[in-house]
Amino acid sequence: MKNPMKSYNFWLKILGAALLITLGVWLIIDVNTGENFAVFIVLMFTGLVAGIFSLIRAIPLLRTTKTGKAKLIGCIEIAIHLGLSIAMIFGAIVKISNDDSDFANFVYKYYRFVIAFYLYTSIVAYFCSTVLCKEETEKIKFWTYIGLLTLTCVICAVNFKGKTIAWIIAILALLVSLGLIVEGGMGYNRYRKTILKDREIKKEEAKEEQEAPAKDEQEPIEDEGPIIIPVIDEPASEQEKIQ
Numbered sequence: 001m002k003n004p005m006k007s008y009n010f011w012l013k014i015l016g017a018a019l020l021i022t023l024g025v026w027l028i029i030d031v032n033t034g035e036n037f038a039v040f041i042v043l044m045f046t047g048l049v050a051g052i053f054s055l056i057r058a059i060p061l062l063r064t065t066k067t068g069k070a071k072l073i074g075c076i077e078i079a080i081h082l083g084l085s086i087a088m089i090f091g092a093i094v095k096i097s098n099d100d101s102d103f104a105n106f107v108y109k110y111y112r113f114v115i116a117f118y119l120y121t122s123i124v125a126y127f128c129s130t131v132l133c134k135e136e137t138e139k140i141k142f143w144t145y146i147g148l149l150t151l152t153c154v155i156c157a158v159n160f161k162g163k164t165i166a167w168i169i170a171i172l173a174l175l176v177s178l179g180l181i182v183e184g185g186m187g188y189n190r191y192r193k194t195i196l197k198d199r200e201i202k203k204e205e206a207k208e209e210q211e212a213p214a215k216d217e218q219e220p221i222e223d224e225g226p227i228i229i230p231v232i233d234e235p236a237s238e239q240e241k242i243q
Contacts, residue, residue: 013184017177024173027166039108040096042165047088050118054081070133077125084118111165116155119148 027041061074087107095104107114126145129135 009187011184013180013187017180017184020173020177020180024170024177027170027173039104039166040092041169042111043088043092043095043104043107045169046115046165047085047092050081051085051089054078054085065129065133065135067133067135070129070135073125073128073133077121080121081118084114088114112155112158116152119152119155123149123152 023041058074058078061078062071065071065074091101091104091107094101095108123145126137126141130137130142
């Protein structure tokens with residue numbers, strides 16, 4: 001039996017694309033008319049991304065590190081990221097329920113520094129683990145963290161508001177939705193081709209059954225008469241030969 005998730009996952013992609021388009025359009029409208037919902041989306045989105053990413057990598061990271069110091073560094077990094085995630089999620093909830101929340105306004109006002117601190121702790125943890133604790137790494141990861149270090153400096157230097165992030169999230173939502181639409185359409189096309197292929201296979205099997213000759217009747221075995229077994233005389237004994 002085919003796995004329904006593999007056969008009909010294109011519906012999930014199409015529905016996800018529709019939701020992302022709705023979110024992106026709603027976010028753009030809210031950014032232009034008022035920042036209440038935009039602030040909520042910015043803080044909630046980044047808070048959830050930070051929290052989910054930290055939880056997902058927690059156990060695999062701690063299991064694969066070689067030394068106790070590296071495990072401790074990983075625990076501190078994940079704890080800091082979860083704290084930042086909770087702060088942003090709580091700020092988003094408070095902002096949507098109370099527009100004049102000092103905590104939500106503080107987190108939103110210094111949002112870029114929160115993101116910069118998140119990236120900074122990741123960079124420090126990476127270089128501490130690889131340089132001090134001799135953990136294994138790859139060239140692509142090394143240059144990725146160098147790029148994150150540059151991005152952290154840019155975030156701290158450029159004075160942008162969370163409203164800018166709202167626009168970025170809205171554009172990302174629309175771009176991702178387009179990708180999901182294309183992938184969903186290709187999945188539906190594969191689904192229809194599978195149905196057509198199964199239909200052709202069934203037709204071929206039915207055609208072969210119709211064209212197959214009737215079961216051959218067992219031919220009678222000709223009577224060849226009684227089977228004669230030749231008798232072989234035993235050699236004479238030595239006494240008989242002497243006589």
